[in-house]
Amino acid sequence: MTGFFWHFFIYIILFLFLVIMAYRILSILRMPVHLRWELAPVLHDKERYRYGGSYLEEYEWWGKERHKSYLPVIAYMAGEILLMKGVWKNNRSLWPFSFTLHYGIYLVIISVILHFINAMFIVSGTPAAVMDVFRGIAAVIGIVGYIIGSIGAVGLMFKRYLDRNYRAYSSFSAYFKLIFLAAIFISGIIAWVSSVNYATEMSVFTRDLFTLDSGITATGALAAHIIITSVFVLYLPFTDMVHFITKFFTYHSVRWDDEPQDEKMVKKLRDLIAQPLTWSGPHVKSDRGNSWGDMVQKENGKE
Amino acid sequence: MAKNKPLKLTDISREVEDRLADIDIEELIPLPPPYDKNGGLPGITQLSDDQKQRLVNNLDGFSALALPKPKNKEEEDKYVRQFEAGLKKLLRKGDNWTFLQPLLLSLEHCVRCQTCSEACPVYIASGRQEIYRPTYRAEIFRRLINKYAKPGGKWLAKLKGADIELNWATISRLFELAYRCNLCRRCSQHCPIGVDNGLITRELRKLFSQELGWAPKELHEKGTVLQLQVGSPTGLRPNVAKDNLEFLDEDFTESLGIKVETVWDKKDADVLLLHSAGDILSFPESVIGFAIICDAAGISWTLSSEIPGYEGVNYGVFYDDVQLARVATRHVQIARKLGVKKIVMGECGHEHKALATVADRLLIGDLNIPRESFMTFFENIVFSGKIKFDPTKNDFPVTLHDPCNVVRNLGIVEPQRRILRYLCPQFREMTPHGVDNYCCGGGGGLAVMSDVNINDFKAAVAGRMKFKQILEAFSDHPGPEVKKYLCAPCLNCKLQLRVIWDYYGVQEKSGIYFGGLAELIVNAMADLKKPFINWGEM
Amino acid sequence: MAKMELAGMMLEVDEHGFMQETDRWNQDVARAYGALEGVNELTEEHWAALNYLRSYYLENGICPMIRRLIKETGFPLKKLYDLFPEGPANSACKWAGVPKSTGCV
Numbered sequence: 001m002t003g004f005f006w007h008f009f010i011y012i013i014l015f016l017f018l019v020i021m022a023y024r025i026l027s028i029l030r031m032p033v034h035l036r037w038e039l040a041p042v043l044h045d046k047e048r049y050r051y052g053g054s055y056l057e058e059y060e061w062w063g064k065e066r067h068k069s070y071l072p073v074i075a076y077m078a079g080e081i082l083l084m085k086g087v088w089k090n091n092r093s094l095w096p097f098s099f100t101l102h103y104g105i106y107l108v109i110i111s112v113i114l115h116f117i118n119a120m121f122i123v124s125g126t127p128a129a130v131m132d133v134f135r136g137i138a139a140v141i142g143i144v145g146y147i148i149g150s151i152g153a154v155g156l157m158f159k160r161y162l163d164r165n166y167r168a169y170s171s172f173s174a175y176f177k178l179i180f181l182a183a184i185f186i187s188g189i190i191a192w193v194s195s196v197n198y199a200t201e202m203s204v205f206t207r208d209l210f211t212l213d214s215g216i217t218a219t220g221a222l223a224a225h226i227i228i229t230s231v232f233v234l235y236l237p238f239t240d241m242v243h244f245i246t247k248f249f250t251y252h253s254v255r256w257d258d259e260p261q262d263e264k265m266v267k268k269l270r271d272l273i274a275q276p277l278t279w280s281g282p283h284v285k286s287d288r289g290n291s292w293g294d295m296v297q298k299e300n301g302k303e
Numbered sequence: 304m305a306k307n308k309p310l311k312l313t314d315i316s317r318e319v320e321d322r323l324a325d326i327d328i329e330e331l332i333p334l335p336p337p338y339d340k341n342g343g344l345p346g347i348t349q350l351s352d353d354q355k356q357r358l359v360n361n362l363d364g365f366s367a368l369a370l371p372k373p374k375n376k377e378e379e380d381k382y383v384r385q386f387e388a389g390l391k392k393l394l395r396k397g398d399n400w401t402f403l404q405p406l407l408l409s410l411e412h413c414v415r416c417q418t419c420s421e422a423c424p425v426y427i428a429s430g431r432q433e434i435y436r437p438t439y440r441a442e443i444f445r446r447l448i449n450k451y452a453k454p455g456g457k458w459l460a461k462l463k464g465a466d467i468e469l470n471w472a473t474i475s476r477l478f479e480l481a482y483r484c485n486l487c488r489r490c491s492q493h494c495p496i497g498v499d500n501g502l503i504t505r506e507l508r509k510l511f512s513q514e515l516g517w518a519p520k521e522l523h524e525k526g527t528v529l530q531l532q533v534g535s536p537t538g539l540r541p542n543v544a545k546d547n548l549e550f551l552d553e554d555f556t557e558s559l560g561i562k563v564e565t566v567w568d569k570k571d572a573d574v575l576l577l578h579s580a581g582d583i584l585s586f587p588e589s590v591i592g593f594a595i596i597c598d599a600a601g602i603s604w605t606l607s608s609e610i611p612g613y614e615g616v617n618y619g620v621f622y623d624d625v626q627l628a629r630v631a632t633r634h635v636q637i638a639r640k641l642g643v644k645k646i647v648m649g650e651c652g653h654e655h656k657a658l659a660t661v662a663d664r665l666l667i668g669d670l671n672i673p674r675e676s677f678m679t680f681f682e683n684i685v686f687s688g689k690i691k692f693d694p695t696k697n698d699f700p701v702t703l704h705d706p707c708n709v710v711r712n713l714g715i716v717e718p719q720r721r722i723l724r725y726l727c728p729q730f731r732e733m734t735p736h737g738v739d740n741y742c743c744g745g746g747g748g749l750a751v752m753s754d755v756n757i758n759d760f761k762a763a764v765a766g767r768m769k770f771k772q773i774l775e776a777f778s779d780h781p782g783p784e785v786k787k788y789l790c791a792p793c794l795n796c797k798l799q800l801r802v803i804w805d806y807y808g809v810q811e812k813s814g815i816y817f818g819g820l821a822e823l824i825v826n827a828m829a830d831l832k833k834p835f836i837n838w839g840e841m
Numbered sequence: 842m843a844k845m846e847l848a849g850m851m852l853e854v855d856e857h858g859f860m861q862e863t864d865r866w867n868q869d870v871a872r873a874y875g876a877l878e879g880v881n882e883l884t885e886e887h888w889a890a891l892n893y894l895r896s897y898y899l900e901n902g903i904c905p906m907i908r909r910l911i912k913e914t915g916f917p918l919k920k921l922y923d924l925f926p927e928g929p930a931n932s933a934c935k936w937a938g939v940p941k942s943t944g945c946v
């Protein structure tokens with residue numbers, strides 16, 4: 001396929017991806033303050049985080065200054081993202097596949113970034129020697145990513161199907177996700193193998209994409225690979241795979257949210273306590289008042 | 304029955320009366336001797352024929368709720384419709400702002416990696432019964448929410464192959480299943496994504512309670528409702544509470560040879576001690592211990608005799624946000640009226656969780672009275688030098704149980720250990736401990752639930768991991784000749800331990816006694832002529 | 842609600858056989874409960890404990906603390922277990938016709 005089809009196709013998908021992701025993130029951010037539900041270890045608690053302690057260990061904690069440190073938080077996040085430490089520690093048999101799948105994805109993303117850099121080089125007329133090095137790296141990272149990614153995706157598919165711990169929990173959509181991912185990686189391998197110079201082709205394609213060049217072209221296996229990958233990008237925000245970003249919230253907004261009430265929060269809480277309540281359990285007595293506050297403070301369970 | 308057949312998620316809606324699992328003692332993980340031979344141990348009480356006639360019994364052969372069978376199809380359908388309405392309310396801001404964000408985060412991001420399963424003491428101890436897997440309950444609930452509470456859900460459920468039918472069988476089984484979890488959140492701690500299956504269980508319980516009015520009697524009718532009405536789920540009224548403490552003051556003054564005096568309703572005292580009334584009734588050494596320590600340290604303290612100011616429990620933590628808020632609000636209102644500087648939460652884990660964190664954002668404005676754990680309160684006293692200690696008085700093997708609601712949930716880990724390391728020469732840790740501990744098996748309200756045969760589940764299954772690690776911590780002195788002390792600083796945990804102890808005869812076979820932290824502190828006081836810990840002799 | 846026939850009466854009981862309508866209790870009910878647990882003859886010592894339990898309950902709406910029971914009857918805990926096979930809470934209270942105690946006790 002040649003010409004503006006690619007521009008339309010890819011830019012619309014990227015646009016939709018960003019819009020849907022932004023929507024998902026915003027809807028999390030806009031959710032009301034919730035009751036506290038923290039869980040040790042809370043890693044920003046300086047020093048005490050080592051054994052899971054919190055500021056509540058302090059005698060009359062409300063009069064003491066709080067010491068927070070984000071280093072352990074960053075170290076933890078890095079260990080999770082780079083090594084998938086949690087799975088390594090608590091679910092070893094899953095780790096090889098999970099790790100390779102994730103690294104497949106990371107490497108493919110890195111290779112896309114490298115193609116983009118190469119595209120810039122082409123535009124700016126960087127000496128061929130430099131470009132060759134970058135293209136070489138992109139090519140290697142790309143193929144390694146495709147290969148280990150396929151191992152991970154196919155491995156997980158088998159694990160889901162064969163292991164009794166997973167089978168009952170694997171709906172059609174769980175397999176579908178993995179098939180989709182495997183399709184990306186395997187189509188990548190085919191495109192890589194069937195191309196004379198894969199990295200150059202990708203770099204040129206990327207350049208044409210962002211210079212809006214009507215001569216943009218990709219055919220055969222490469223075209224298939226690009227299309228599959230793009231459609232996946234559109235599909236991803238609708239799935240639990242958004243955990244790559246929402247994991248931030250499960251940790252920071254729940255597990256590690258140990259903020260005592262402050263003025264700003266109290267203002268929001270007053271609004272929430274004035275919210276109507278419609279539960280029909282007889283003890284709630286939602287017919288006798290119209291808000292949380294009425295229900296809780298005035299009624300107070302008394303007859 | 305279903306024993307060896309792999310269980311499917313859709314089995315939950317199987318419209319026949321058969322159980323999804325049968326628990327066989329032989330399949331549970333083995334215990335150390337002398338509890339390794341199942342032959343000599345009690346089995347699991349089966350429902351009587353009469354109970355089978357009357358009660359819903361379609362899950363695992365246990366009944367925690369004694370749910371009566373509905374009279375007809377109309378009644379069944381009514382409950383199913385209510386449940387469906389409740390699913391929607393859980394996602395509504397006004398009705399569920401309290402937990403909307405955590406709930407949605409947990410519902411939408413599970414990747415079904417099953418990392419959480421291996422962390423769950425109930426699941427592991429049961430010999431990995433599918434039905435107790437943290438994700439079994441959670442995934443069913445997730446699919447029901449997706450299908451029945453979200454636009455286009457029915458259609459999507461088919462498309463995704465995640466279709467579960469909501470019918471009477473589903474909800475009656477889910478109701479029981481919601482009470483096979485200790486809300487200990489060990490699973491949540493292990494989830495690499497941060498999904499919280501304990502929270503999901505609690506939301507499920509909330510739906511039943513807040514929409515259908517279904518909750519265990521011990522938690523609701525004879526729990527929070529009774530507490531707000533007469534003062535305590537135990538039925539202890541203010542005058543009886545005072546009378547009991549008068550009796551205890553005298554009794555201990557006599558037996559210890561020192562003056563013990565409980566202070567009531569003292570205006571402007573520094574500290575309002577908020578015990579659980581169950582400690583007064585069943586473990587009075589704890590309550591008296593507090594009084595002795597406070598007096599010895601010269602603390603200005605008081606108890607309250609106002610309803611429910613002498614009863615610190617708040618079962619709302621286990622099943623209902625409205626009741627949680629009501630009880631917590633009453634507690635701080637009482638403290639405010641007395642004009643105390645702070646509330647010190649007694650040896651009760653869920654009281655801690657309720658007052659220190661969960662209700663923190665409900666107790667706003669002038670309700671925000673400082674609340675402190677007895678752990679830090681005691682640590683401050685023990686190391687203040689105000690009391691002289693003689694640790695050799697505590698020279699017996701001691702181990703420590705970590706109540707989930709204080710340790711895993713609040714991160715109060717070290718103060719109690721610093722005290723024990725100082726006062727108990729033979730203190731040893733269990734494995735694992737601290738924030739990695741195992742629940743006693745009575746978490747999530749199970750400790751106070753005792754209907755039909757659920758105690759057998761608590762002793763044989765839910766408490767199994769804990770029991771195993773307790774025995775292992777004392778493996779250097781397994782027999783009853785050496786008296787050993789298990790420090791379990793939480794009333795709920797103690798009640799659960801009592802169920803385990805009765806079930807296996809632990810005191811006679813192993814010589815392990817359990818009690819709180821206050822008792823160990825008092826027992827080590829140098830000025831006390833007589834031992835405070837009585838090793839169960841009465 | 843479960844029902845149970847005892848001493849010629851149909852009683853409402855909970856799932857553990859504790860009476861729900863305590864005013865329908867009489868001494869024959871206590872004897873019948875005892876017989877169910879293999880105690881065929883209620884001695885004076887049994888009655889001392891049962892009467893104290895029951896009157897305390899009627900007055901205070903709750904069972905007495907074990908310590909109180911021990912002090913009032915003069916029976917040490919072991920003795921109470923000898924008299925009542927399942928112990929004070931599970932046997933004695935039941936025989937005395939008072940509801941099972943719940944709520945963190």
Ligand code: SF4
Pocket residue numbers: 412413414415416417418419420438493494495496497498499500
């Ligand atoms: S709750 Fe967490 S650990 Fe458990 S299956 Fe879901 S993502 Fe995995």
Ligand code: SF4
Pocket residue numbers: 422423424425426436437483484485486487488489490491500501504
């Ligand atoms: S909260 Fe505890 S008992 Fe419940 S599923 Fe999780 S680990 Fe198991």
